[in-house]
Amino acid sequence: MKGFRDWILSQLVAKSVVLSRPLSGGDSFFSVERSTNEVITDQGASDSTTLVAPPVLDETSNSLNRDQENQSSPSPQDVEVENSDQSHSGPDMRKKDPLVKIDDLQAKFLQLLRQLGLSKDNLMVAKVLYRIHLATVIRAEKSDLKGVNLGGDGNRVMTAEQAGPPNLDFSLRILVLGKTGVGKSATINSIFDQTKAVTNAFRPGTKHIREVVGTVNGIRVTVIDTPGFLPGVCTGNLRRNKKIMLSVKRFIRKSPPDIVLFFERLDLIDTSYSDLPLLKLITEVFGRAIWFSTILVMTHSSSALPDGPDGYPVSYEVHARRSTDMVQHYIHQAVSDSRLENPVLLVENHSHCKTNIMGEKILPNGQVWKSQFLLLCICTKVLGDVNSLLKFNDSIELGPPAATYVPSLPHLLSSLLRHPIVPSGVENEVDESLFSDMEEEDEYDQLPAIRILTKAQFERLTKSQKTDYLNELDYRETLYLKKQLKEEYRRQMESKLSNEKNSASDDNSESQQAAPEEAILLPDMEIPLSFGSNHPAHRYRCLVASDQWIVRPVLDPQGWDNDVGFDGISLESAAHINRELFTSVMGQISKDKQDFSIQSECAASYTNSRGTVHSVGLDVQSAGKDTIYTFHSNKKRANQKKLWEDVFDGGVSLTSFRNKYYFGAKLEETVSIGKRLKFLMNAGQMMNASKLIVDREQVAYGGSVEATLRGRDYPVRNDFVTLTMSILSFNKEMVLGGNVRSESRLGRNLKVSVNANLNSRRMGKLSIKTSSSDHLPFGLVAAFTIFWTLLWRKGIANSNNESGETEVGEAESGETG
Numbered sequence: 001m002k003g004f005r006d007w008i009l010s011q012l013v014a015k016s017v018v019l020s021r022p023l024s025g026g027d028s029f030f031s032v033e034r035s036t037n038e039v040i041t042d043q044g045a046s047d048s049t050t051l052v053a054p055p056v057l058d059e060t061s062n063s064l065n066r067d068q069e070n071q072s073s074p075s076p077q078d079v080e081v082e083n084s085d086q087s088h089s090g091p092d093m094r095k096k097d098p099l100v101k102i103d104d105l106q107a108k109f110l111q112l113l114r115q116l117g118l119s120k121d122n123l124m125v126a127k128v129l130y131r132i133h134l135a136t137v138i139r140a141e142k143s144d145l146k147g148v149n150l151g152g153d154g155n156r157v158m159t160a161e162q163a164g165p166p167n168l169d170f171s172l173r174i175l176v177l178g179k180t181g182v183g184k185s186a187t188i189n190s191i192f193d194q195t196k197a198v199t200n201a202f203r204p205g206t207k208h209i210r211e212v213v214g215t216v217n218g219i220r221v222t223v224i225d226t227p228g229f230l231p232g233v234c235t236g237n238l239r240r241n242k243k244i245m246l247s248v249k250r251f252i253r254k255s256p257p258d259i260v261l262f263f264e265r266l267d268l269i270d271t272s273y274s275d276l277p278l279l280k281l282i283t284e285v286f287g288r289a290i291w292f293s294t295i296l297v298m299t300h301s302s303s304a305l306p307d308g309p310d311g312y313p314v315s316y317e318v319h320a321r322r323s324t325d326m327v328q329h330y331i332h333q334a335v336s337d338s339r340l341e342n343p344v345l346l347v348e349n350h351s352h353c354k355t356n357i358m359g360e361k362i363l364p365n366g367q368v369w370k371s372q373f374l375l376l377c378i379c380t381k382v383l384g385d386v387n388s389l390l391k392f393n394d395s396i397e398l399g400p401p402a403a404t405y406v407p408s409l410p411h412l413l414s415s416l417l418r419h420p421i422v423p424s425g426v427e428n429e430v431d432e433s434l435f436s437d438m439e440e441e442d443e444y445d446q447l448p449a450i451r452i453l454t455k456a457q458f459e460r461l462t463k464s465q466k467t468d469y470l471n472e473l474d475y476r477e478t479l480y481l482k483k484q485l486k487e488e489y490r491r492q493m494e495s496k497l498s499n500e501k502n503s504a505s506d507d508n509s510e511s512q513q514a515a516p517e518e519a520i521l522l523p524d525m526e527i528p529l530s531f532g533s534n535h536p537a538h539r540y541r542c543l544v545a546s547d548q549w550i551v552r553p554v555l556d557p558q559g560w561d562n563d564v565g566f567d568g569i570s571l572e573s574a575a576h577i578n579r580e581l582f583t584s585v586m587g588q589i590s591k592d593k594q595d596f597s598i599q600s601e602c603a604a605s606y607t608n609s610r611g612t613v614h615s616v617g618l619d620v621q622s623a624g625k626d627t628i629y630t631f632h633s634n635k636k637r638a639n640q641k642k643l644w645e646d647v648f649d650g651g652v653s654l655t656s657f658r659n660k661y662y663f664g665a666k667l668e669e670t671v672s673i674g675k676r677l678k679f680l681m682n683a684g685q686m687m688n689a690s691k692l693i694v695d696r697e698q699v700a701y702g703g704s705v706e707a708t709l710r711g712r713d714y715p716v717r718n719d720f721v722t723l724t725m726s727i728l729s730f731n732k733e734m735v736l737g738g739n740v741r742s743e744s745r746l747g748r749n750l751k752v753s754v755n756a757n758l759n760s761r762r763m764g765k766l767s768i769k770t771s772s773s774d775h776l777p778f779g780l781v782a783a784f785t786i787f788w789t790l791l792w793r794k795g796i797a798n799s800n801n802e803s804g805e806t807e808v809g810e811a812e813s814g815e816t817g
Ligand SMILES: Nc1nc2c(ncn2[C@@H]2O[C@H](COP(=O)(O)OP(=O)(O)OP(=O)(O)O)[C@@H](O)[C@H]2O)c(=O)[nH]1
Pocket: 178, 179, 180, 181, 182, 183, 184, 185, 186, 187, 198, 199, 200, 201, 202, 203, 204, 205, 206, 207, 226, 227, 228, 229, 299, 300, 301, 347, 348, 349, 350
């Protein structure tokens, strides 16, 4: 069960990685008018922009592998993609091949930057180039196009850069949205450097939707000015806002914009920001995809800075970052997806705004905001064009994650083989058998008394005396822990016996009603520091009143504030109904306005007089909008011999996920020789049971053999070495794997755990974890691990092997004090 959950999580994470990679598209917003095969027309829209910042890519490093045809070229028409007629005038291949068109678009992008005097070394530019590259690689992998330049061509880029006089056949179509009075019309005027739109300081200035057309640095810019939305959450205002939005939607239906500017005032954003209903309304009316092409514009960007907690004004960067983060956070809430990252543009429209020697308005941080505006708009449009050319538009959607994956049979099988399917309480009893042979005299009580030294006394000892002293303490600690475990075991056995006696005699049932146990306060949960000034003083405290039920609130670590951090409840209970019957329930439910998720495991087990345990259970868990149900049944029989104990375990499971059923079965035999040596063998199969006729290709087989050697002081100290060999076969393919795990205490202060595995596909992983309370060994181990990893890597590079993934050297070091 646990394994399957891990798998679901890994799939969801994988999805988010995928989402952060391509340039993403969306559902409905701008894609209405576009014919899929066509190159971007003048009204072609981009429905995407950046999500998560990717690593910067140096575009000049990807200049290989270009086909002949592309090397001859670039006339200005060749780099033309804006106008579909002109792009068709190129060679035949150019018409058909989207990758070539992307290449052209990239060249054009760089040419534009050069002609606008924008730096190519800008981080934003690097991001765009990286995304173009990534999108192309993803597409190229799917098609069988070979020999296409996937990363931009040095020649082409250079030629584009050397191109003659400006020929900027590039246009931008921009929609502005925001509350009334935030400065939409004033920004339009600033962009065109002339009064093209009416502004008003005291009442709503723009009454109707209006297109303002002009040229900025040689680029044709069309801005759609819209009436501002009314603030507040009263229904009248929301109704009016919806009316405005619907009319804007109608207006842009025929010619959708490339970019949306969403306006806020930087000087008015504080913790009381309350525009979530407005953001939700925008999302509802225009669709989530609108946010893919939205730039956040913060006007009044050179207003006085607010005071920080120390009484001094906060720095400009901190203030801007904090305010935009807050708006971004509410956008995340509105779209129910926190992966979106909108570009931010800081703007100042005041006529007395500082200017540089060229007369351009500059922000307090020295940035010329207009060139930043052009850069962001061009980047957003280019990315949108790449998306539509490569048809990424429908592949990724914003919104709460939905599991669109089907579990793989090998994965289900290996999780079935790895995890026991017995209620947890029953397992404990098996573990308890380890103490049963610890009947020998308590060694700890036999020890002579020892005098505990003070720090000063300890310092006076010689080095060898110090070591002897510490070793003695360590030895005594081990014996003391052993004694405690034994006592705990005895206590459990006694309470079990007395319970049995009590249940046998009915008449004294009154007297056994002991006084109610005193409730214990569980320690407070760590909650993230609150950002708001009205930090809630109340806390959720948890009381444990009895052993039977443990109920706790679940803290969402991603929660925005303490108020909303708790949105779930977890519940645990385990009970012996009678001597034979044991039940356990474990569950966790989370619920907020949009999502509901549940994870629960219920199991019941019956132990017969010969010690055979039969158990059944049902696990329920949410995966996105779906729910996975797993039913399992199991039989476990322990056989105590003189020299060894063997435990036989057989089980079946049925998993249901989206009208698909997976049936699994496993057999397992565990032989323990003494306390320290354990062998385990298991075998199982998993099949897709949705079809009536079982397809051989829909069955996975697997098994493993494992040997474990435990340390001398087990179970007090958990030192062990485990060797595992496993085999998994699915779809005529077979994978053999080996795994070594060990955990040991090297000396008093150093703990090392090693995990290494390798399979027949030459994939493997080595992980070493160390923890130490001494600085010296800790440092040495870390240095050794790094050195060894480097050596290993060098070895791989030298041997220049054939391809094969090898994940090496995941070394983690931690220090415990
Ligand atoms: N100091 C300062 N004032 C600004 C800035 N932007 C706009 N204003 C002023 O704010 C007032 C309102 O600006 P508008 O451009 O009319 O606002 P709007 O968003 O178009 O409003 P509606 O048309 O009603 O939606 C005007 O007096 C502007 O001069 C800015 O960045 N700094």
